[in-house]
Amino acid sequence: MRIGQEICRRVDELAAISEDPNCLTRIFLSPEQKRASDLVISWMRGAGMTASTDAIGNVVGRYEGVVPGLPALTVGSHLDTVRDAGRYDGMLGVVTAIACVEALNRDGRRLDFAIEIIGFSDEEGVRFGTTMLGSKAAAGTFDFSVLDRVDAQGITMDKALREFGLDPAEIASAARSRDGILAYVEFHIEQGPVLEAQGLPVGCVTSISGATRYEVEITGQAGHAGTVPMAVRQDALAAAAACVLAIESRCAAEDGLVGTVGRMEIGPGAINVIPGLVRFTIDIRAPDDRQRRRAATDVTRQIGQITAKRGVTAMIQKIHDMEAAPCAPWLMEQIDRAIDAEGLQPFRLPSGAGHDGMAMIDVADIGMIFLRCVGGISHNPAEAIAVSDAEVGAQVLLRFIRDFQQRASL
């Protein structure tokens, strides 16, 4: 339990670095990012790594292999948080990776590849509303048009970078070369209830689900709740309710697929008025892109049928479409083997949440290890893990790293 305890202690230490003393909030290019980066760099150096921040503010540590300059197995996660965050989302992966290198370093062990640990500076996208800025820069896919985006205080990303001490013109230098990365592997809490339900501390991720999002506006006819007979109503909420159930039913029909109506606004919204206007969102995710597209097509067709039958109209607008990031089979096999070697049942599951691997897949094959979290709760101060799981997770990651076989050598 020594490693698990040390990991949790460090996570707590990081969680204390927050712009709000009452809860954990640490956003991109904040003074708190700088303090957290300094702390992580000190841990990296203590683990025998060279460490510094790159041009987008990522913390990058490197543990050389048997000879300096070998291609690296890159292990990473993010150091930024949502507002009023949990303390494990992101940070746990960075801290656990450092603990693994520390163990290797303690044994004086060098591998036939380097280990690179990246603590990404932005994954959540809280400050500028655009996610994975750190991993996109590392993958060489940073979209420079976002430099003009402003935060809630009207500060552009360009200016925020400069005030942080970074030069926007240098961001391209954060890009890793494909030759230098053997694989990208991320260790992360599951943020869902599947491992807990399975009674397993860790699992191997098959794919980071792609997502399609829609905004739907249903227009019916508002009317007096007492005077309009049921048969002639054009009730926008009743139509929306039928859509919600159709989405739920369609997405429950296939493993891995999920569909959510998370937001809904009803107008005019009075107890004695038939709703004439309803707006709602749809979020459909699946580990397989074709599966997601089929579901999205079916759902939008069903909305069309439901609203036509009810004499109301629907406007459906696609507002987001992101492809899945499938994990590489050769990495999944090695993750399964590491789990098995630690005496645990290998178990595979998709990731419905987005992760830095979605960006890193553009520069390397990706793999992910999920750690069980309590109640599947995340993005919430109640986010929690067992210390014993932190220990087991670190042992699995360490085993994976020690036994890692480069693809070329397979």
Added chain:
Amino acid sequence: MRIGQEICRRVDELAAISEDPNCLTRIFLSPEQKRASDLVISWMRGAGMTASTDAIGNVVGRYEGVVPGLPALTVGSHLDTVRDAGRYDGMLGVVTAIACVEALNRDGRRLDFAIEIIGFSDEEGVRFGTTMLGSKAAAGTFDFSVLDRVDAQGITMDKALREFGLDPAEIASAARSRDGILAYVEFHIEQGPVLEAQGLPVGCVTSISGATRYEVEITGQAGHAGTVPMAVRQDALAAAAACVLAIESRCAAEDGLVGTVGRMEIGPGAINVIPGLVRFTIDIRAPDDRQRRRAATDVTRQIGQITAKRGVTAMIQKIHDMEAAPCAPWLMEQIDRAIDAEGLQPFRLPSGAGHDGMAMIDVADIGMIFLRCVGGISHNPAEAIAVSDAEVGAQVLLRFIRDFQQRASL
């Protein structure tokens, strides 16, 4: 068309008396109520009536019968409005009744009963959130505890009455005696689409529907829209959607019955979060109280079943329960006869909206004549009627009054 035109002209004149120059808003005990009352009193006097305001601010006009002091056929509606109101809701009934008495007076005709016209000072309840203050006072059922209620400016009803020049202690004097009223009859726009769909200008109301209202709170489990498999979700919105459809389906199964979910709030309300909490309202109305109670019982039982099956919880709170006010068969027959005598098809329909008859039923048998309105639209500046319908409606009401047979003489 002369009477119809004059009625519409007077409705327009009343509609110009508003606290807001851009729309019609005339609330209880306002300076605008006083101006509107004075105008109505002048029309009443011009029609050969004595007229004044009573202790609750109702305008009361009296046209004596063949001898002074006979019991009265009371015809009334209200002179207050909702905010941003239509101009016919309430006012049309008062103005049309005056036009009928004017016609009798022009012919020098006296009936073997008096005619009393009441323009109620408060039916909508906008100012103090409690409805039918005028008709309740007239019916002798005024609840004196409401005098402590405050309006949006913190002014108590007691103070507002005094500032208007009324003495709260005198309100009981506004109560009519049962002996003095032969019947209460109201002429009102339908506020619904039924007559328009039937192609009929007028209809005879069978009952003013009773209403039961609930507030429902469904508690599920919020969660990440990507990470929680469909099978283990406790989605409060999906459960609420099933409830909305159950309410719609149950209430569509019987004529006259209506059920509406008009308000719904979803929490936490983010595109990527499964809703954990939904609050919504239910409004169930029916012309028959047993029919309404059966529907309410079925609906609440179904909500219990739906939520139990989905592993979420429902709290259901009854917040309103008002009995139906059935129209008297002997009055409905006379209304049908008047409609028929004017060469129109008699047609009966319930009133889903509340009216002063719900209060007046405590002091007299009630009857109602509905006039077709455009598109069923009401409580809206777009509220409209055809001038020709105003004419036809006035002829029907006049015929009803002229031919009115007292119950005792039937």
